[in-house]
Amino acid sequence: MAVQPIRLFGDPVLRTKAAPVVDFDAELRRLVKDLTDTMLDAPGAGLAAPQIGVGLRVFTWNVDGELGHLVNPELSLSEEMQDGDEGCLSIPDLVFPCRRSLQVVARGVDMHGEPVTIQGSDLLARAIQHETDHLDGILFVQRLDAETRKQAMRAIRESEWFGPPPTIKVSPHPTRGLAL
DSSP: OOOOOOOOTTOGGGGSOOBOOOOOSHHHHHHHHHHHHHHHHTTOSEEEGGGGTOOBSEEEEEETTEEEEEEEEEEEEOSOEEEEEEEETTEEEEEEEEEEESEEEEEEEOTTSOEEEEEEEHHHHHHHHHHHHHHTTOOGGGGSOHHHHHHHHHHHHHSTTOSSOOOOOOOSSOOTTOOO
């Protein structure tokens, strides 16, 4: 198992559009395994490569016991919408109501470069849209209505995990000869 650290809100990689995958090699298969292992460990319904610091168009999902992955996705969305709570592994412990298309048809390829079409509705459609947004540098809080987005940003700022890392003070005194 190769669980990777998940990047959190504020990390620039989460706001950067991911590059298309062009090499379908052992490195890509390892990335899909790392994404799957990390998603299952978290646990989450999906995880995109930028969330573990890799700027490639790849994501995994785990919805209703179905595991999958998609490389270089292109989405066709239904006009019919759904409202529902949504969260994100990069914005831990926070959930907000988010409007998404009810159904999606996602076309792309698998880790071997073979064509794949995924049709989903409800939670699977939500997960595919959410993860594809990550590949475009979009976080779900950007999809919230104005008032909910304000609440979300306030909650993020107040979260324990948000903000710069603590400052580490280094002693100006020499450490030679000290047993540490």
